[in-house]
Amino acid sequence: MKPNGTSSNTPPSDGNRHANGVHRDGIHRDGQGYNGHDVDHLLADEIGDVHGAAALDTPMRPDAFDLDDDTKIDLIEEHFREIMNVLGLDLTDDSLKGSPRRVAKMYVNEIFKGLNPDNKPVATLFDNKFQYNEMLVEKDINVQSYCEHHFVPILGKAHVAYISSGKVIGLSKLNRIVEYYSKRPQVQERLTMQIADELKRVLQTDDVAVIIDAKHLCVSTRGVQDLNSTTITASYSGKFEDEATRQELLRYIG
Numbered sequence: 714m715k716p717n718g719t720s721s722n723t724p725p726s727d728g729n730r731h732a733n734g735v736h737r738d739g740i741h742r743d744g745q746g747y748n749g750h751d752v753d754h755l756l757a758d759e760i761g762d763v764h765g766a767a768a769l770d771t772p773m774r775p776d777a778f779d780l781d782d783d784t785k786i787d788l789i790e791e792h793f794r795e796i797m798n799v800l801g802l803d804l805t806d807d808s809l810k811g812s813p814r815r816v817a818k819m820y821v822n823e824i825f826k827g828l829n830p831d832n833k834p835v836a837t838l839f840d841n842k843f844q845y846n847e848m849l850v851e852k853d854i855n856v857q858s859y860c861e862h863h864f865v866p867i868l869g870k871a872h873v874a875y876i877s878s879g880k881v882i883g884l885s886k887l888n889r890i891v892e893y894y895s896k897r898p899q900v901q902e903r904l905t906m907q908i909a910d911e912l913k914r915v916l917q918t919d920d921v922a923v924i925i926d927a928k929h930l931c932v933s934t935r936g937v938q939d940l941n942s943t944t945i946t947a948s949y950s951g952k953f954e955d956e957a958t959r960q961e962l963l964r965y966i967g
């Protein structure tokens with residue numbers, strides 16, 4: 714298809730194939746209440762820099778999973794090829810010709826696979842048979858997420874902690890939960906809260922804390938180009954709202 718310019722309302726030239734709404738402009742905009750047709754680009758840039766979480770749930774359309782993964786890969790490949798075309802890249806070049814498909818597969822199967830609830834880790838609970846009633850801290854969990862404003866990586870560490878209400882969870886499941894919510898277009902605040910919420914739900918307790926310390930490549934490689942700054946977000950609930958408990962956690966993660 715031909716590039717559509719900036720209008721979000723131009724119907725795609727191969728309309729039949731896309732009649733199911735996959736071409737609709739970003740849900741993010743709809744959710745923010747500023748509509749596609751006359752977006753002030755300066756405002757859009759500023760919103761990109763605020764990095765505030767609009768809501769706990771990742772904004773998804775109800776028809777998000779009407780298309781299967783193979784169809785999504787085919788469509789993203791087609792559109793990414795068009796982006797490269799618009800940039801003037803020669804898609805017949807040996808080094809470039811496979812890129813649209815590579816990027817499409819990476820989006821669907823790897824870096825955004827956490828959008829699909831089918832990929833959510835199933836957490837098995839065990840009885841806390843050792844009667845260990847102190848906090849459990851899993852620290853330095855790898856975070857590899859993606860800024861939803863710029864679609865570049867957010868890289869860092871998550872520290873999660875909970876106090877058992879009688880049930881415990883396999884340690885690797887803590888990593889899996891962090892990974893699942895990371896593999897989405899994200900803002901760090903929402904990522905932090907989504908992980909905390911899932912831990913509370915799975916562990917059946919409010920006594921949960923999540924801290925994320927991450928570098929945003931949209932800050933280090935573009936815009937202000939600050940190579941050193943990191944962003945820290947935290948969610949404390951239940952007993953972790955108590956100052957002494959919080960201080961104990963902070964000592965452990967040093």
Ligand SMILES: [Zn+2]
Binds near residue numbers: 761861929931
């Ligand atoms: Zn960003």
